[in-house]
Amino acid sequence: MKLQGQVALVTGGSRGIGAAVCRRLAADGAAVAINYRSSEGPAKELVREIEAAGGRAITVHGDVADSAAAQEMVRRTVEDLGGLDILVNNAGVAQDALIFNMEMDDWLDVMKVNFGGVFHCTKAVLPHFMSKGAGVIVNVSSVMGERGWVGESNYAASKGAVNAFTRCCAMESARFGIRVNAVLPGFAPTDLVAGLTEGATGRSIKKQIPMRDFGEVEQIADVVRFLSGPESSYMTGSLVNVDGGAMTALGLGRP
Amino acid sequence: MDRNTIIEAVNEAVIDALGAETDEVVPEATLLDDLGAESIDLLDILFRLERSLGIKIQAAELAAYVQGGIPDEEFGDENEIVSAVGLAQLKKVMPQIDTDALTGKLQATQVMGLFTVDNLVGLVEHRAALAAV
Numbered sequence: 001m002k003l004q005g006q007v008a009l010v011t012g013g014s015r016g017i018g019a020a021v022c023r024r025l026a027a028d029g030a031a032v033a034i035n036y037r038s039s040e041g042p043a044k045e046l047v048r049e050i051e052a053a054g055g056r057a058i059t060v061h062g063d064v065a066d067s068a069a070a071q072e073m074v075r076r077t078v079e080d081l082g083g084l085d086i087l088v089n090n091a092g093v094a095q096d097a098l099i100f101n102m103e104m105d106d107w108l109d110v111m112k113v114n115f116g117g118v119f120h121c122t123k124a125v126l127p128h129f130m131s132k133g134a135g136v137i138v139n140v141s142s143v144m145g146e147r148g149w150v151g152e153s154n155y156a157a158s159k160g161a162v163n164a165f166t167r168c169c170a171m172e173s174a175r176f177g178i179r180v181n182a183v184l185p186g187f188a189p190t191d192l193v194a195g196l197t198e199g200a201t202g203r204s205i206k207k208q209i210p211m212r213d214f215g216e217v218e219q220i221a222d223v224v225r226f227l228s229g230p231e232s233s234y235m236t237g238s239l240v241n242v243d244g245g246a247m248t249a250l251g252l253g254r255p
Numbered sequence: 256m257d258r259n260t261i262i263e264a265v266n267e268a269v270i271d272a273l274g275a276e277t278d279e280v281v282p283e284a285t286l287l288d289d290l291g292a293e294s295i296d297l298l299d300i301l302f303r304l305e306r307s308l309g310i311k312i313q314a315a316e317l318a319a320y321v322q323g324g325i326p327d328e329e330f331g332d333e334n335e336i337v338s339a340v341g342l343a344q345l346k347k348v349m350p351q352i353d354t355d356a357l358t359g360k361l362q363a364t365q366v367m368g369l370f371t372v373d374n375l376v377g378l379v380e381h382r383a384a385l386a387a388v
Contacts, residue, residue, distance in 0.1 A: 130302045131311075175272070175299050 002229050004029035007081040009073065011035045011064050011121055012091030014043035016190030017140055017224075020217035021088050022046060024225045026055035030086065033060045033077040037091070056081070064091045064117030067124075074124040086228045087125045089118040089162075090140040094192055096151040107154035114158035115165065122169060122180075130176045137173075138227045139166050139182040140220075143243050146184065159184075163239050170237030179236040181227045186243025188215040210245030256383040258376070261308065265376050268303035272296050282373035283351065290372075300375070310382050320378050321348055321366060330363065337361040349374050 008025045012018040013034035019042070022032045032050065034057055036043035043059040050057040058080050062069035078084050093113045095106050118139055129135025144152055145159030163182060170180040187205060189197040196205060197214055206212060223242045226232055241247045269280050273290050286292040292300070298314050305311050322330055323344040330341040337345065342354045342361070349369055 130298075131305055133302070133306055172295060175295075176302060 001029035002231075003086075006030045006085040007033070007077065007083045008086035008088060008228065009033040009035060009060070009077045009084060009121075009125075010088040010090055011073075011117060012037070013088075014039040014046060014059075016192060017185065017188060017217045017220045018088070018090040019046055020221035021090060021140075021224045022057065023050065024218070024221040025086065025088075025228060026050045026053070026057060028225060028229070029055075030228075031056040031058075031081045033058050033073070033081060033084075035060045035062060035064070035073055035091065037061070037063050063113075064089075064121055065112040067116075067120040070117070070120035070124045074121070074128065078128065084125060084128055085135060087121060087135070087137045088140065088224060088228070089121050089137065090224075091117045092140065092142075092158075092192065094152070094155045096155065096195075098151055099153050102154065107157065110154045111158045111161070114155070115161040118162050118165060122165075126173065126178075129173070129178045133177040135173075135176075135178040136228050137169070137178065137180040138224050139180070140224065141166070141182040141184050141239065143184045143186050143241060143247050146239075146247065166239065167237045174236050179227075179232070181232070181235055181238045181240065183220060183223045183227065184239055184241045184243065184247075185220045186215055186241070186246040188217055188220055190217060208246070208249065209243070210248060213244055215242060215244055256308065256310075256380075256387070258380065261379045261383065262376050264304055264307045265372060265379060268300045268307065269372060269375075272299040272303055280372055282376070283371055285369060285371050286375065287370065288368045304379060308379065308383070310379060310386060312378065312382055317370075317378065318367065320381065321345065321370065323347065327363075335363040337363055337366065345369070348377060 003025060008030045010018050010022050010032060013022045014036040022034050026032045034043050034046055047057045047059055060073045060076050062073045064070055091113060093110055095110050097106050122137060139162050141162045142159040144156040145163045148156060166180055166182040173180060187197055220242050223240055266280050269275060270277060273292055273296055275290055284290055301312050301314060325340060325344055331337050336359060342357060345352055346354050352369055
């Protein structure tokens with residue numbers, strides 16, 4: 001229970017990787033604020049589940065793309081849970097299209113949530129963390145931020161922005177006792193990437209992953225937990241791949 | 256809050272934030288020019304003071320305190336050279352400056368370069384007094 005007494009805010013915490021992160025942090029003793037935008041039901045169900053397991057959790061509604069909403073989320077977390085120590089910027093969306101067919105809103109909407117959300121929530125917690133001289137931020141990015149994929153230029157660009165922002169934010173906030181790292185999941189079956197991990201497409205991608213398997217959301221959450229806790233106390237500005245070796249590949253890595 | 260407590264806290268914040276040597280951090284040392292502080296260092300110093308003294312000073316207040324609420328157009332002329340009114344204000348918060356020597360020469364962008372460790376003590380004292388009211 002190394003996170004006992006700590007409070008975490010997880011954006012997009014009701015589903016997928018975010019929900020796994022909430023469970024993992026709560027299991028180690030953190031009180032968790034589960035942010036959601038549209039999935040109120042799953043968010044409330046997750047609170048009940050965490051409470052039933054002896055943990056503490058609340059739901060915090062709000063769209064991370066909206067800076068005022070991000071401020072309000074942080075304010076509510078601090079007020080209702082008595083502080084804030086860990087921010088997990090997990091909320092993300094995808095809107096795949098070929099660049100040839102892509103309209104301005106296709107990339108702007110993705111950027112507003114994926115990068116804007118990280119920016120707004122980070123900015124909202126900074127005064128609080130800086131006053132304490134302590135705090136941890138974990139950004140859930142993607143291997144796509146470092147590589148290409150047909151149809152995901154907007155998503156990849158937004159995650160590339162998150163990766164660059166993670167490094168700069170780590171640099172600016174280190175002296176205030178704040179650590180900022182990112183996890184870069186590879187393929188983990190969630191609603192966001194369901195089209196890539198199911199059926200024949202899924203089988204074809206799986207063959208290209210050195211570990212020959214998709215990541216479980218719990219395996220991503222384990223790394224988020226590590227980066228949130230005292231075990232990673234000397235790490236900041238790191239982009240940690242959690243991808244079964246997918247990022248090692250040069251093309252398909254074979255003829 | 257007594258002056259010695261503030262001096263001690265300011266010295267510690269400046270030394271820690273800038274990684275400066277103890278003997279460099281003298282009252283007359285200017286934060287930016289002599290000690291090489293950058294904007295992030297000033298922010299760091301202010302947050303260290305908030306933690307050690309419980310006095311919250313926003314970075315924007317630093318410039319506002321120095322300018323004393325005088326509007327930009329009165330503080331400097333069209334070439335952004337600090338006016339006589341501006342210099343009189345600066346003398347209040349930075350008593351060490353030689354206003355005669357600076358008349359007609361001091362650019363607004365150079366003002367913060369004159370701000371010393373002792374002037375920061377003055378600002379913190381000013382804020383502590385406000386907080387005590």
